[in-house]
Amino acid sequence: MTEIVPRWEWRVFGDDMTHLEEAFRDIAGEPQVRESEEIYILSRRSNNNTKIRFDMMDVKMLKQISKDRLEQWYPTFKNALPVEANQLKMVYQAWDMPIPLSGTRPCDLDTLINTIVEPSPYLESVKVTKERHGFMVNNVICEVGYLTFNGSSIQTAGVEHVDPLMVMSVLKKLGLNSHDNTSYLAALKSFVKMDRLYQ
Numbered sequence: 001m002t003e004i005v006p007r008w009e010w011r012v013f014g015d016d017m018t019h020l021e022e023a024f025r026d027i028a029g030e031p032q033v034r035e036s037e038e039i040y041i042l043s044r045r046s047n048n049n050t051k052i053r054f055d056m057m058d059v060k061m062l063k064q065i066s067k068d069r070l071e072q073w074y075p076t077f078k079n080a081l082p083v084e085a086n087q088l089k090m091v092y093q094a095w096d097m098p099i100p101l102s103g104t105r106p107c108d109l110d111t112l113i114n115t116i117v118e119p120s121p122y123l124e125s126v127k128v129t130k131e132r133h134g135f136m137v138n139n140v141i142c143e144v145g146y147l148t149f150n151g152s153s154i155q156t157a158g159v160e161h162v163d164p165l166m167v168m169s170v171l172k173k174l175g176l177n178s179h180d181n182t183s184y185l186a187a188l189k190s191f192v193k194m195d196r197l198y199q
Contacts, residue, residue, distance in 0.1 A: 006063055006074040007141075008164040010171060012179050013187045017155040021144040023174055024135040028142070031133035038130065039113070040188050043095035044122045044195065049073065049185045050094055051128075052109065055081050059094045062183075069181045070164050082108040097122060126150055126188050140170045149191045156187070 024031070038053040049060040059077035066072070077094065079087050084106050092099045097120070107116070117123045131146040137159075145156040159176075161167050171177040189195070 005162050006072050007160040007162050008066065008070045008072050008167050009158060009160040009183070010070055010167055010176075010181045011156060011158040011183055011187075012176070013154055013156045013182055015155065017144045017157045020157040020174070020176075021133055024133075024137060024142050024144065027137050028135040031135050031144075034130075034132045034134065036130050036132075038128045039109075040126045040128055040184070041095070041112075041117055042124045042126065042185070042189055042192065042194055043097065044124075045096040046094060047185060048076075048094040048096075049183070050091065052081070052112075055109070057081060057083055057091065059091065061094070062185075066164050068164065068168055068177070070167055071181060071183055072164075073183075081112075082106045083112070095123065124192055124194060126192060128188075137170050138166070138173075140166050142170065149188065152191075154187075154191075156184075 021031070036053050038051050041050045041052070043050070047062055049062075051058050057077070057079055058075070060073040061076050063072045063074040077087070077090055083091065088105075088107050089099050113125055117125050127148075127150055129148045133144045133146075135142045140159060140161045142159050143157065145158070147154050147156060159167050159170050168177060171179075
């Protein structure tokens with residue numbers, strides 16, 4: 001099995017990230033462009049990041065925060081839909097939700113959203129479209145993303161690497177090291193006015 005090596009991540013959100021795309025282009029040239037339609041499932045009880053992309057459910061856990069406020073997210077679950085009953089229990093655990101007394105059954109996307117997420121006072125789904133422009137800056141992954149959250153436009157820029165010192169070197173090179181770090185989870189919880197559980 002391939003060893004999972006979690007990356008250290010820095011991210012910022014705003015209305016206009018074109019200046020950062022220009023800075024990345026000046027260093028790394030033309031970007032690799034990827035598009036996707038995703039659904040994030042937010043839990044009021046948990047800070048685990050749960051999303052569905054390309055018919056795959058993906059769960060990441062915030063492992064630690066560095067002294068420079070970089071966040072290390074660790075992939076804990078990835079499985080194609082429909083999610084089998086025994087695996088769905090793991091998703092409930094990621095949401096910090098009690099497993100239903102009636103048990104769980106294999107769950108496709110419609111069942112997941114309509115019978116589990118929407119009726120729950122603790123869960124909320126957000127539809128996210130992404131057009132990600134990816135760059136390699138000094139062997140560090142950088143991107144600018146043109147997004148919508150439930151149809152509302154927003155932009156993001158991110159820097160990530162397995163070595164936090166490499167991330168900080170790029171941030172300092174671009175003068176971004178003083179900016180706050182905001183994860184997708186934090187940005188989405190802010191968008192839907194759901195309280196963050198970590199600072």
